[in-house]
Amino acid sequence: MKLWEIAHSRTGDKGNISNVSLIVYDKKDFDTVSEKVTADVVKEWYKDIVKGEVIRYELPQLGALNFVMHDALGGGVTRSLALDKHGKSLSSYLLDIDIEME
Template sequence: MQLREIAHARAGDKGNISNISVIVYDPKDFPAIEKYVTAERVKAHLSEIVKGDVERFVLSSLGALNFVMRDALAGGVTRSLAIDAHGKTLSFAILSLDIPQST
């Protein structure tokens, strides 16, 4: 299944850094995203866009993961020639990540 089936995302950007939080709808699904939505998988999933490091922060009390992605916005909002390759677009892209069906 795709991550969007059990979670939603919020995004922000500053300069050339994108910050995305993935938040489960139901707390019972948090162990699945904690296990399968790793910094390595997010970096691989967004490899054509995110050129720098990806750090993951676990916010278990909120049922959320926060990802800080460096060199992810083609130089930043004011420098990029992209129409909208910024935070919101990346948050939608991260939600297409495939994860195993919860049991």
């Protein structure tokens, strides 16, 4: 199942850091998503884009995970030659991850 079927996502940026949140629609899915969508999984998913560390923060009361991805925006908004300098499309890309629901 694709993450977009059970969650939505938002993105923010600061310098060369992208901040991507993953929020489940139904909190009953949070434990499974938490187990399957680790910082290592996200780092591997974005391996061609994110050159630095990926740190995951959990917000179970909101049914959300927050991933802070360092060295992710080609130098940052003022230096990047990318079409998506702010990395807003990174949230949509995260939702394309396949996970198995139990």
